[in-house]
Amino acid sequence: MNNAATHPDGFSYETAQHVLDVNFFGAQNMIRRLVPARWPEAYTGRWLDAKSGYKGMRKGGCIVNIGCGSSFAVAGELSGPFSLLRQRFDACATETAIVMLLTDYLGQVAADSHIQAGWPSNPYLVSKVALQRLSTVVQESLECEATKRYETGITCLSVDPGWMRTRMGGPDAPVPVEEAAKLVVSRILAALHPP
Numbered sequence: 136m137n138n139a140a141t142h143p144d145g146f147s148y149e150t151a152q153h154v155l156d157v158n159f160f161g162a163q164n165m166i167r168r169l170v171p172a173r174w175p176e177a178y179t180g181r182w183l184d185a186k187s188g189y190k191g192m193r194k195g196g197c198i199v200n201i202g203c204g205s206s207f208a209v210a211g212e213l214s215g216p217f218s219l220l221r222q223r224f225d226a227c228a229t230e231t232a233i234v235m236l237l238t239d240y241l242g243q244v245a246a247d248s249h250i251q252a253g254w255p256s257n258p259y260l261v262s263k264v265a266l267q268r269l270s271t272v273v274q275e276s277l278e279c280e281a282t283k284r285y286e287t288g289i290t291c292l293s294v295d296p297g298w299m300r301t302r303m304g305g306p307d308a309p310v311p312v313e314e315a316a317k318l319v320v321s322r323i324l325a326a327l328h329p330p
């Protein structure tokens with residue numbers, strides 16, 4: 136489960152880079168190590184020792200990326216910035232395209248032109264929408280014909296725990312962490328065992 140995330144106060148290029156590193160690239164690195172067969176270069180020694188015999192996650196495993204959507208909903212509707220970002224990332228058919236879009240975001244932040252380019256000053260939001268898209272792209276590639284030969288039987292999904300009472304969510308959050316955890320587990324089980 137890719138749960139770790141950061142949502143610091145303030146906005147700068149350094150903050151944006153850090154947030155993307157932790158929330159998106161950290162999760163992406165974990166996924167690559169959990170399903171190395173998807174990336175032939177995984178065994179070149181850069182990520183994994185070819186002699187280690189490590190084959191990644193066991194067949195039937197599940198990668199869960201903790202996402203975030205409900206926090207950006209107003210009266211059940213996703214807020215404008217969230218919807219716009221979703222459209223932008225939904226157009227990414229590959230992992231590379233997602234990374235290129237994030238690189239574009241950081242470039243625009245560095246040039247102080249991100250607002251004009253339609254990006255928010257909220258790297259947390261950007262990182263979470265990108266992670267949600269990554270989950271879908273990885274899941275699609277795990278299902279597609281070309282990778283079936285690896286017979287990973289692995290599922291990758293994104294689950295939104297909702298606004299919960301943690302350090303990040305703060306004391307005003309409506310949902311205690313125990314309830315949010317139960318919700319996350321129920322959503323994982325529902326995804327793994329559809330009715």
Ligand SMILES: NC(=O)c1ccc[n+]([C@@H]2O[C@H](COP(=O)([O-])OP(=O)(O)OC[C@H]3O[C@@H](n4cnc5c(N)ncnc54)[C@H](OP(=O)(O)O)[C@@H]3O)[C@@H](O)[C@H]2O)c1
Nearest residue numbers: 138139140141157201202203296297298299301302303304
């Ligand atoms: N709280 C909400 O309302 C809410 C809503 C939607 C989604 N989420 C998502 O739920 C997940 C859990 O968030 P939370 O509410 O429990 O937040 P939290 O209370 O701030 O906890 C964040 C966790 O991430 C770890 N972490 C942060 N940066 C790290 C880094 N660079 N390396 C390793 N670990 C790092 C922290 O470790 P340390 O304790 O060592 O700092 C902590 O365990 C996150 O993915 C968040 O985006 C939360």
